[in-house]
Amino acid sequence: MLKLHQMHTFTYLEWVSRVRVNTQAVLKRAQSIQGQKLPKKQWQSAWLLKAVTCIDLTTLSGDDTPSNVHRLCMKAIQPVRHDLLRKMDMHDKGISTAAVCVYPSRVADAVRSLKAANSSIPVASVATGFPAGQTPLESRLQEVRSAVNDGATEIDIVINRMLALTGQWEAMFNEIRLFREACGDAHMKTILAVGELETLSNVYKASMVAMMAGSDFIKTSTGKEAVNATYPVAIVMLRAIRDYFLCTGHKVGFKPAGGIRTAQESLVWLTLIKEELGSEWLHPHLFRLGASSLLADIERQIYHEVTGQYAALHELPMA
């Protein structure tokens, strides 16, 4: 592999388009990750709290209104019951979710709720014709600008799958560059929609192109495709992140999203990141979990660890 800085972007794109990934080997690796022993006892609690601080607490529904967005923001500020945190001596360690993630039209509501609660939790907005990305470029760019104007400091853009599937990597690179400019100072997370990219090789290529075009994070899926965040896909994306780091020295973050519902799964995700990239990636500025119902399960697990009893759903505050 050639060093990025020695090459013209075009040659590099040329190289990216020839990369191949061995599916069977990746599947085997995914299996071995899932078979690993997970942390127990206080290690489990600590890891679960880490997962909480990496969650982008998300609501992306047609029926979102200011009131349920408000509830979500309040849950983001206090994700785990205060008395449970106190028992672990974690109540004053600033445990909150990493961000709140909403549609562009709800950004203003979320910003207002969080501001009223004196919270600095960032608001993330999906944009660029989420989830399909099949709207004109100009309107996609406009979406990004308006979300940023409304106070979103993180933008989750979706890539144009048409360009990826037809191998127009340079065009995709240019499009993402435009989004990057429109984001301004806001963090940009690029959603690859892996469920629609057909092959793992395409996932690797799309990851590389997205990082080269200036993404702060690469994200697996919108949560709206048939297949979302799976471990094999994640392995390929994490390896791309590692390769990009080896070439440029630049660390890009990773965000799996869609279908992550249980505390157990969140522990597997943390294990995977730790194994592939190391502990320094286990931090909200380099790792996020896109989820809505995951938090409730994590809170139940923590309840069990702290009290030794299983919680009924109604014993824990809803989002």
Added chain:
Amino acid sequence: MAGPTTETVFNIFRSMDSGPAAPSSAATAQAWLDHHSHSLGFFIDGKFVHLAERRSLSVVDSKGGQVCGVLCAEEADVSHCAASAVSGFKSWSLLSCYQRAKVLLRLVGVLGLHAQCLSELAQLCVTACSPPSLIRLLQFYSSWAQLRDTLLSGWTPLGVVAVVTSDVSSVYSLMLKVLPALAMGNAVIVVPGRSVAPPALLMAQLFSGAGLPAGVLNVLTGSDVTLGVKVAQNPNICYVTYSGSKPDGLALVQASAGMGVPVSVSPCIGATCPFIIFESADINSAVDEVIEAAFKKKSEVHWVLCVQESVCENVVDRLKLRLAGLKCVSLQSEADRSLVDTAVQEAQQQGATLIQSCSAPPSGPLYPPTVLCGAAPASPCVVSPAPGPLLPLMTFRCHKEAVAVGDHSPHGLATSIWTEDLTLALETAKNLSVGSVWVNSHSVVDPCLPVCAHKDGGSCTDGGQEGLYQFLRPSVSSPPIRSSAVPLDYSKFGTEVSPAVIPDPASSPPSYLQFVGGKACKSVSGCSVAVQSPGGGGVLGLCPEGGRKDVRNAVEAALKVQPGWQKKTPSARALSLHALAKGVEAKRQDLATSLHTQTGVSMDEAEKEVELSITRLALWAAYCDKVQGGSLPMPKSGSALSFPEALGVVGVVLPDESPLLSMVTLLGAAIASGNAVVMVPSQKHPLPTIAFIQVNGQLLSRAGQGQGQGRGRVGAGAGQGQGRGRVGAGQGQGRAGAG
């Protein structure tokens, strides 16, 4: 430092440590050991036999603590056990295929219930054991038990089979021998290595719980190889098969040579396997897998990483990152630690650079996963690897060199190659001289895969249909005759001088020559041996007295021509065999006369043997293009292909009976599949063989085979050749069946 119980959530939250591994429980296994008062007897005739007066050996766990004691079997126990196995064989072989299959299948259920106990016990004894893989073995061989008479008609079980393993082998490799033996209808005496003894005894107990008749599966414990030899000496044993380390295997073969009991060995432990990464590989996957192969799995082999020069830097960068998080690997003992330290120092002195997950702890049986960059085939860490998590890394320039570097070792067990290029993968796999090639994967094992290592990798095919033939003989053949052990002095072997032949001008028998490298020649020593006529009435002729150097010359000649012979098209080989048949046909009268005068059979019978020999040669000619591999039904994803390959140079020691027919049978099988042959005719009846060679000399020199002849001696060298010959014939679906 904070202990595990006092570590605060906040500290872990910051460090993201994984915490201590949950202590593994061994309660079930301990209960079983308690039940046996931590002293395990032999398993004979369906029950434990505990003799207080026997010496006891202790089995220790990874920390050196005593797990339990096993008894040391003596001569009397061996005969007791063999007698029970003989009666076990009677009842087991009388059952129908369906009934035998049912017993094996029932064990699947029994094993499911007691898997916890078995894996705990194996863990205590520091042996590898995975119940799911044992269940797969049972299912695979229970269906073979069912199908024996359908798919292997004309084959019959051997009788009592001894399975010997060395101290470190896994339960899987033990059962890979035991189960096919049982499935084919044999009774088995297991001589397990010390650490695998307790799990083997438990398995035997579970088997009898599943309804295996008493005496069919017996376990004798003791010091493995010495006891193995004692068992092999018992006249009731029909076949000995061994799995484990190479020195022990060699000792077993030497000690049991000349007793008339076939011994085959699979020295799979301690072999070196190359892990080859080409520039066209998915390098990230390859790096992950080599780490798994070399450091994570409890592996019985040593890996050597070979990387194409153009991507070496990439591989090293990724190895550094991926190794960073790994914990130290526990070694077998303190002694191993000093061996590892020495090996690393030696490598560093020779300029190797280290990639380590962390620096090595000052002492103790722990060592971090370590890659030794800059190793070469001549480095001590490659030639004689230390027992620890060390992975030498070598580079190669081109595809051809990858094969050369990977192949240039005495081990021929397996290789893992990594490339996304299909053509390259297939070509490399074909050119490598190893038993298994894993493409973009490693350590794939399954009973459906026949494994037959090349070079020092043993004399035995295990697994697949091919692996079954070692436990069978053709129904038409008679069981081999046992001879009593002859003490052999290997330092003098092959150099004895035979009694001089006193010239007798009155008779002046004709003298014959041996045939090496296409030429008729005398023996190197110049000595001859007289061939007696059947009644003992007189000397029929003088044969050269072959010795050590004759064998060397013959092997050398055969080695030279074998690759060319193997590369010939199957139809070209078939034509040669047909020509041999034609040659015999043309001289049928001469050959029949030679048989008649040599063995004393009637002319009628001699003519019949010649006739049969002609058909036999035609049969092998027909097989030339019918010996085929194919795809194998792997239960996991991915596909498996098998390609039949010639063994190389095959040593054949001919029996006294039916000298012509037995010769063409073995010769035909070997050369039909592309081998060259070094053949030793029967010492008693060499003349028909010589007559055949005289008839067909011209043809044979083209087919390229050497023939040393004279007094047939069976020793370690020839013994191994013989074993391989048998496997070769097995692959060709036939054996020396004279009749």
